Amino acid sequence: MLDKKLLAILxxxxxxxxxxxxxxxxxxxxxxxxxxxxVRDGIAVMLEEEARRLSVEERLG
Numbered sequence: 306m307l308d309k310k311l312l313a314i315l316x317x318x319x320x321x322x323x324x325x326x327x328x329x330x331x332x333x334x335x336x337x338x339x340x341x342x343x344v345r346d347g348i349a350v351m352l353e354e355e356a357r358r359l360s361v362e363e364r365l366g
Contacts (some may be wrong), residue, residue, distance in 0.1 A: 307344060318351045332357070339364050 308328060308348060315324055317335035321333040324342070331348055332341040340356040341363075 307347060309351065311349075315349060315351075324363060334359070334363075336364055 312324075312326055315333065316322060317324055317338055317340070319340070320335065320337050322335055322337045324335055326332075326344075327334055327341070330341070333344060333346045333351075334341050336359070339359040340353070341359055342351050342356045344350070
């Protein structure tokens with residue numbers, strides 16, 4: 306789980322847009338760029354090469 310204060314200030318490293326935290330998948334989601342950044346051991350990995358591409362359904366969802 307990420308700290309709520311940290312979640313409030315984190316933005317997508319690519320577009321600087323808002324991120325949504327997916328607690329079940331432990332990911333920070335950027336719908337604009339269609340990426341899911343992993344959270345490992347409570348640390349957000351905000352690297353594009355580590356991010357997972359969202360499916361069309363996930364982007365709309």
